[in-house]
Amino acid sequence: MQLHHHLNSFGQYLRARHGGRVQKLALNVGFSCPNRDGSKGRGGCTFCNNASFTPHARQAPSLSEQLSSGRAHMQQQGATRYLAYFQAYTNTYADVETLDALYRSALQHQDIIGLAIGTRPDCVPDAVLDLLARYQDQGFDVWLELGLQSAFDSTLRRVNRGHGYAEYLDAVRRARSRKIPVCTHLIVGLPGEQAEHSLCTVNRVIDAGVDGLKLHPLHVVKGSQLANEWRRGEYQPMSFIEYVNLASEMIRRTPKSVLFHRVTATAQNQLLLAPDWCAHKWPVMNAIGENLARFGGQGHTLAGI
Numbered sequence: 204m205q206l207h208h209h210l211n212s213f214g215q216y217l218r219a220r221h222g223g224r225v226q227k228l229a230l231n232v233g234f235s236c237p238n239r240d241g242s243k244g245r246g247g248c249t250f251c252n253n254a255s256f257t258p259h260a261r262q263a264p265s266l267s268e269q270l271s272s273g274r275a276h277m278q279q280q281g282a283t284r285y286l287a288y289f290q291a292y293t294n295t296y297a298d299v300e301t302l303d304a305l306y307r308s309a310l311q312h313q314d315i316i317g318l319a320i321g322t323r324p325d326c327v328p329d330a331v332l333d334l335l336a337r338y339q340d341q342g343f344d345v346w347l348e349l350g351l352q353s354a355f356d357s358t359l360r361r362v363n364r365g366h367g368y369a370e371y372l373d374a375v376r377r378a379r380s381r382k383i384p385v386c387t388h389l390i391v392g393l394p395g396e397q398a399e400h401s402l403c404t405v406n407r408v409i410d411a412g413v414d415g416l417k418l419h420p421l422h423v424v425k426g427s428q429l430a431n432e433w434r435r436g437e438y439q440p441m442s443f444i445e446y447v448n449l450a451s452e453m454i455r456r457t458p459k460s461v462l463f464h465r466v467t468a469t470a471q472n473q474l475l476l477a478p479d480w481c482a483h484k485w486p487v488m489n490a491i492g493e494n495l496a497r498f499g500g501q502g503h504t505l506a507g508i
């Protein structure tokens with residue numbers, strides 16, 4: 204099932220824009236998170252793996268080592284150019300000079316055509332956005348990836364995000380005023396949420412003017428507060444078919460201009476507790492593709508209104 208026939212995929216967009224396959228190269232450069240160290244909150248999001256914040260876990264290989272190993276892997280898939288994807292934790296959580304040096308050390312490589320910066324909506328001061336806008340002015344592709352997860356403050360409080368929806372709106376407004384495209388990360392199946400919450404969330408972020416979306420089923424990983432809730436029977440993950448149906452409907456309600464960077468996500472086997480279908484992405488992607496083929500693809504619901 205060719206999923207990209209039914210939605211506006213980021214991979215296809217990059218291929219058309221750059222005349223060949225471009226892959227995101229995920230990096231972990233040892234940032235922490237202000238929602239754990241007391242700057243914005245303590246304890247972190249309830250679904251976040253606490254073990255990943257241990258000193259040992261932060262001893263990731265150097266940036267150039269990660270670029271080399273990522274390249275070696277992705278070249279086998281036909282990629283020749285890459286977006287340096289600062290993915291792990293909060294990748295704007297440092298002073299601007301430090302960030303500039305770090306981002307530039309990735310951009311100096313000939314085959315790195317730009318950056319994707321994963322962060323929290325409450326951790327993107329104007330000075331950081333100005334820095335990203337300068338890279339864009341120099342001809343690099345730049346994406347700001349904001350973890351929002353839900354547009355409901357009650358849910359954000361429940362999962363201890365440490366920020367509200369207002370901070371997200373403010374970050375999107377300031378990024379858009381600098382013409383920096385925003386990709387918003389949404390989690391489907393959050394505690395206390397029903398399908399209506401996810402559908403409302405996607406409507407709200409579209410209204411905010413989002414350029415890209417990432418959808419992610421909530422999975423329970425070892426070392427998280429959510430794992431305790433799940434063991435006590437206080438949290439029940441979504442089933443495979445519930446996720447496929449809901450993610451597909453969210454895609455149908457999204458205008459065709461919005462790029463889907465991802466429609467599901469997996470967790471590492473050694474960390475994943477539940478649901479077990481989150482160990483593999485292809486069955487989920489194929490099922491979403493089949494749903495979209497059968498009931499209408501991206502923008503279909505809007506077209507029918």
Ligand code: SF4
Nearest residue numbers: 236238247248251292
């Ligand atoms: S999920 Fe992200 S924002 Fe939440 S505690 Fe973990 S790193 Fe911080």
